[in-house]
Amino acid sequence: MIAYIRKMAVGRKGWMDGELFQAGVALCQTIPGATAMQMAAYVGLSVRGVRGAMTSFLAFGLPAFLLMLALSVAYSHTHELPAVISVFSGLRTVIVAVTANATLSFGRTSLKNWRNGAVALAAAALFGIGANPFLIILLAALLGMLFDGRQPVASGNSPSGNPAHTTRPLLLLVLLSAAALAVLYALRRDLFDLALLMGKIDLMAFGGGFVSVPLMFHEFVEARGWMNSSTFLDGIVLGQFTPGPIVITATFVGYLVHGLSGAILASAAIFLPSFLMLVGMAPWFDRLRSIPRFTRAIGGILCSFVGLLLTVTVRFSLNVHWDWPHVVLAAAALAALVLKVDILWVVVGGTAVSAMIF
Secondary structure (H helix, E strand, O other): OHHHHHHHHHHHOOOOOHHHHHHHHHHHHHOOOOHHHHHHHHHHHHHHHHHHHHHHHHHHHHHHHHHHHHHHHHHHHHOOOHHHHHHHHHHHHHHHHHHHHHHHHHHHHHOOOHHHHHHHHHHHHHHHOOOOHHHHHHHHHHHHHHHOOOOOOOOOOOOOOOHHHHHHHHHHHHHHHHHHHHHHHHHOHHHHHHHHHHHHHHHHOOOOHHHHHHHHHHHHHHHOOOOOHHHHHHHHHHHOOOOOOHHHHHHHHHHHHHHHHHHHHHHHHHHHHHHHHHHHHHHHHHHHHOOHHHHHHHHHHHHHHHHHHHHHHHHHHOOOOOOHHHHHHHHHHHHHHHOOOOHHHHHHHHHHHHHHHO
8 A cells, every 4th residue: 555655646646755755654654553544644744734634544544434334234234144154254264364474574574683582472471361462562662672772763854744834733633632532421431432442552553553453352352342252353354355454443343332423433533543643743753763762662562563463363263163174275365465465365365265165
């Protein structure tokens, strides 16, 4: 998605040069949230300020939300049908392969020395015994600041924006968000709790949307019991049929828990905090990434997600009936992902195989 955004914004439209675009990529990879969504907002911010960021952010995410909402409605009415159960039986093995591939990808980019590996293993062990993943992430950040000897990222072009041009609109958005939360707290405490939880997950999802999976699994399945692990796994499956980030699973969860209002609110809350961070940090990013402890803390957090994803992969695998057809399907899906086959085609192929075999 980022490559396509670059082709449009730098090549076709000429809205920015390549160096400024790469500075934006660095920013979006540093702050939490779905990276592709952030880059869409960053392009809008560079071209038309905060209003442009809001427009491009909403336009980029809306198709995925509408499709996920339709899939969630369909799932709620059909998930007990034998044919649907059979298809999802196969697709769950595909998602095990997807999370395993994500673990490998994060491991290759984040684990540079034995200290990084120790942080990842510690995170996996703590999550495995039931520790809160948010506390694990904070611990990993502290360990990164103390032990990681990597050098800070060198400064380049400032990503985008003059603080004077973004401060007032940002404050207005923060105040409106706070007012909306206050109204929810007064009128619908259940929706307030849902929004607050989604916002917390978004603020901890460093390294892209995929790392939100362990956080969502802990909160929705283990801590609150809103659904069992098989249903959550089905939500991840459905999310792979949309063109949006994996955190669009929030739409599925919101719909199953609180209907249409829950779907809308959960989707807004899972994206809003990181959007506000993007707008607020863009003018200051060069100064921030020149601080050694900041970059080390981010490195520690990314290492912890390797361990968290590993543990979630194991837990997802426990929801699969592992006979030979399922093992072969999972191995084929993992091999395709390692060979860089687009994830959509892997899921579509897995659906076809599941419909025929299971």
